[in-house]
Amino acid sequence: MLDIANKPKLDRDTRREAILDVARDVFLEEGYASASMSTIAARLGGSKGTLYNYFKNKEELFAAYVVRHCAWQSEAMFAMLAEDEDVHRALTELGRTYLSIVLSDFSLRNFRVIVAEAQRSPAIGRAFYESGPQRGSRLLADFLEQAAAKGQLRVPDPLRAAHQFIGLCQNRLMKARLCNFMPEPTPEEIDVEVIAAVETFLAAFGPRPAAATSAA
C-alpha cells in the first residue's frame, strides 16, 4: 500500500532529479544565461512544457540545481575530517583529499557558474559559501582545536588557522584552475602542493621547535 501510494511521488522525484542532472550539465557547459531551456528539454528527451511542470521557470531550475550542488558539496566537506592521530599525516591526507575535490573539473565548473551568478543573486553565493568554504574550514578548525588540546599544535585561533592551511594548500592551483590556465592536476602535482603546505603550516603552528626544546 505504502509503496503504491509512494510510487507516483517517487516517479516525480526521480524525474525531477533527472531534469536536474541534465540541467546541471547544460549550465556547466554554457553558463546560466547561455543555457537554454530548449537545450535542456532536448537533452532530456522531453518537451519544454514538461520542464515547466517541474520548475516554475529557468531561475528556479537554476536555484534548485544550486541547492542540490550545495548539499553535495556539504557532504564532500567531510574531507575536512581527519582520523589519523598523527597531525602531520592527518593534515597531509586531508589536504590531498580536499584538493582533489575542489580542483576537479566538476567542482571548478560549478564554482565558476555559481560565482558568476553570485553577482546578481547574493543568496546563491551565500548558499554556496556556507555549504562549502565555511563548512569546510569549520570542520578543519574543529580538528585543529582538538589537536591543540592534545598539545599537538599551537593554534590560538583555530578557525583562522584552518583558513590559512587551506590557503597554503590551494592558492596557487586554485587560481590557475579558475582561470582555466591548467588542466585537472595529477595526484603528484597535488602532493607537491600539500606537502609544502603542511611543512609551512607546521613550521608556524607545530609544537615548539625541536631546537628550542632541546635548548631548554
Add this chain to the structure above:
Amino acid sequence: MLDIANKPKLDRDTRREAILDVARDVFLEEGYASASMSTIAARLGGSKGTLYNYFKNKEELFAAYVVRHCAWQSEAMFAMLAEDEDVHRALTELGRTYLSIVLSDFSLRNFRVIVAEAQRSPAIGRAFYESGPQRGSRLLADFLEQAAAKGQLRVPDPLRAAHQFIGLCQNRLMKARLCNFMPEPTPEEIDVEVIAAVETFLAAFGPRPAAATSAA
C-alpha cells in the same frame, strides 16, 4: 600641425576607450552573455551600428575589454614591490595594498566575469592569469629572494613561498568575496588578515628565532 594631424586618430581612440568603459560597466553588471549590445549602445548614447564600427562583434568587444583590464591589472601588480628594508613591515604593507586591490568591488567583478568566460575561452583565462596572479607572485618572489640573500628570510623556493604568502593573506576573504558573501572589506578587516598572515609566514620563513639562537 601635429595636433591637427593626430586629431582623427586621437578622436577615434578616445571614442574607442569610451566604448570600452561603458562595455566594461555593462559586462560587470550583467555578465558577458546577458550584456546586450543594445544596452551598451544606449548607455553610450550612440547607435548599435557605431559599436560595430569599432568592434567586429560582441566577442571582440569583450576581448578588447579583457585585454585592457589585464593591462591595468598588470600595472596594479606593482603592489608586489616592497621598498621597506624591514621585512616584517614590507610584507605587511605589501599585503595591505594587495588585498585592498584584489578584494575591491572592481577587481572582484572583473574576476567573476572573466573567470566565467575562461570556461569557453581559455585564452581569456590565460591572459588574466598571466597578467595578474602569475605576475604578482613573481614580483613577490623576487622580493623574497632578495630578502633571503640578505639573510632576512629562509626561503628555499621563493616562488612557492610567494604563493603561500598570498594564500595566507587572501584565502578567507577572497572566497567570501567571490561568493558575494561579504561587502568590500574595511582597511581594518584587511589589516587583521594581513597581520595574521605575516605572522604565520615569518614563523615559517623568518630567520631562525632569536630565542633559539641565543640559547645555543
Add this chain to the structure above:
Amino acid sequence: MLDIANKPKLDRDTRREAILDVARDVFLEEGYASASMSTIAARLGGSKGTLYNYFKNKEELFAAYVVRHCAWQSEAMFAMLAEDEDVHRALTELGRTYLSIVLSDFSLRNFRVIVAEAQRSPAIGRAFYESGPQRGSRLLADFLEQAAAKGQLRVPDPLRAAHQFIGLCQNRLMKARLCNFMPEPTPEEIDVEVIAAVETFLAAFGPRPAAATSAA
C-alpha cells in the same frame, strides 16, 4: 480513431503547406534575398517564431519551396504526353499546352527566382532542371521515338529532336518573357508560335516530302 490519431499530423502538415504557400508568394515577389522572414510571418498572420518551428532557417524554407515547386513542375510535364495519332495535331496541341504552362506568370516567376539562386546553390538548379526541362524533353523524345517507329517521323536522335522542337516553340517568347519584356501571351500568340514551330519541325523531321513522294 484514425482521424483523431492523424489530426495533429494533419494539422502540422496543413500548416506547413500554408507556410510554404505564403513563402512562395513572397519569394516570387521579392526574390530570395529580399524576401524577409518577417514579411512571410506577417502575411501568414503568425509570429516569426512559428516559422522557425517549421523550418530551421530561411535557407531551408526556400529549399522546401523549391522542392515542392519541382514536384509540381514534374507533374506539369505531362503536357509532353501526346494522345493524338496525327503527328501534326499532336505536336501542335502539345506545344500549345507546354507553352501556356512555361510562359505563364507563375512558371516564369518561379524560373527567375530559382535560376537566380542556382548561381550559389547548384543543387537547387539541378533539382529544377531535372524535374522540368530534362523530364519534359525526355517525355517528348519518347513520343517522337514512337512516331518514328510508326514511320510518321524521321528522327535519328529523338532526344535531340525533342530539344529542338522545344527550342523552336519557345525560344522567342521565353526570352522576352524572362526579361519581362512582354506580358503573359494570349492563346492566339502562343498558337502562332507553335504553328510555325511545328511547320519547321515537320519540314525537317516529317516523313519524306510530298514532292519527293509524288516524284517516286
Add this chain to the structure above:
Amino acid sequence: MLDIANKPKLDRDTRREAILDVARDVFLEEGYASASMSTIAARLGGSKGTLYNYFKNKEELFAAYVVRHCAWQSEAMFAMLAEDEDVHRALTELGRTYLSIVLSDFSLRNFRVIVAEAQRSPAIGRAFYESGPQRGSRLLADFLEQAAAKGQLRVPDPLRAAHQFIGLCQNRLMKARLCNFMPEPTPEEIDVEVIAAVETFLAAFGPRPAAATSAA
C-alpha cells in the same frame, strides 16, 4: 588646353569605370540584393562615401552596370553578322560564335542577375532584351533575308526564322547552363549542337530539297 581641360573629366570617368568593374563583379557574385555597398567599396579600396559621389544610390549603381553591360552585349551581337558566302558555313560559324558568347560564364551570370531584377524593374529587362536577343535576332534576320534574296534560302519570315535558328542552337544548353546544371561547354560540345541545328534549319529553310530537284 583641351587635354588639360579634359583631364579631370577623364579621371572621373576612369574612376567611374573602375567602380563599375568592381560593382559588376560583386553583383555577379552575390546578386543585386545581397551585394553590399560596403563590399564594393572595400574591394575598390575606397570609402563608401566615394561610391555615393559617383552614384546616387545602390539602385543607380546597378542601373549603370546594366546599361554598360547592355552596350557590351549590343557589340557582342555582331556575332550575328556572317561574311561567308556559303550559307551552311556561315550559319555554322555564326552559331559557334554566338553560343560561345551566350553560354560563357560571364554572359550567364549577367543574365541570371539581370533577369532576376527584371521582375521588379521591367526597364532593366527591356534594356537587356533589346540590346541582346532582339538585336541579335534582327541582325541574323537581315542575313537570312539577304540569303533568301540570293536564292540560298527560302524564308518567308526572316525574323521568325532567325529566332528559330537561335532556338535550335541554344535551347538545350542554355537551359542547362541557366540552371547551373553544367559547366561552360567546350568548343566541341558547342560544335555538336550547332551542326545539328544548322542541319535541321537547312532541312526546313534550305533551297528546294535535292531529292525534289533530282526528281525534276
Add this chain to the structure above:
DNA sequence: AATGAATGAGAGTTCATTCAT
C-alpha cells in the same frame, strides 16, 4: 502529467545612406 505549437520580445548583426571634415 506530458506534449509541442505558438508567441513576441529581444538578441547580434548588417546595411544603405548621410554628412562633417
Add this chain to the structure above:
DNA sequence: GATGAATGAACTCTCATTCAT
C-alpha cells in the same frame, strides 16, 4: 572629390514562457 564615422531601420534567428490538447 574623398573620407570614414555615425545612424537607425531592418534582418535572421533564439528564447523563455504559455496553453490547448
